[in-house]
Amino acid sequence: MRKSMFAIVSMLAAAAAFAEQGGTASLKNPASLTEQAPATYKAAFDTSVGKFVITVHRAWAPNGADRFYNLVKNGFYDETRFFRVVPDFMVQFGISGDPAIASPWQNASVKDDPSTGHSNTKGFVSFATRGPNTRTTQIFINYANNAGLDKQGFTPFGEVTTGMDVVEKITSQYAQKPDQGQIQSQGNTYLKAQFPKLDYVKKATIEK
Secondary structure (H helix, E strand, O other): OHHHHHHHHHHHHHHHHHHHHHHHHHHOOHHHOOOOOOOEEEEEEEEOOEEEEEEEEOOOOHHHHHHHHHHHHOOOOOOOEOOEEEOOOEEEEOOOOOHHHHHHHOOOOEOOOOOOOOOOOOOEEEEOOOOOOOEOOOEEEEOOOOHHHHHHOOOOOEEEEEOHHHHOOOOOOOOOOOOHHHHHHHOHHHHHHHOOOOOEEEEEEEOO
């Protein structure tokens, strides 16, 4: 009996390790994560300041909704820091704390979605970009009415429907000081050393 129990425990541990390796392998291969998202879904973010939920509507921005769905479902945002927080404007995050994962996503762009009439108002969520058709993994949540962003290619794909008060508690003490290049190359090692009080995502999941 004791040997049987030991064998079962060993098998479960091995299966868990295999699953974890598989998830990491997928995150290192953006081309493998192209599942189409449901028409509407909720992404729950458990953070260092509490929980908030983003409701995504694929009709608003199909390319963005699909990318976000695959990132959340596969654990990309787990342990990511809110590295850019500007009061009365927005909070931005979405660079992996693991450089080995951040690197392959840096240029894994998806095409822009045309506007469907939804604006970057308070609580609405959009992908950050470096210009046309450069959306990868970084997103921002609007703290105010930022309708001026609408014509610049920032098409909202969802909105915070639960916990906007939590989003507004995310520390802004470092403002825009964290360097994105350093985050890409050193990940959380850099952020923990230089900006130890940054708030962060503990875990993000697709709600069932």
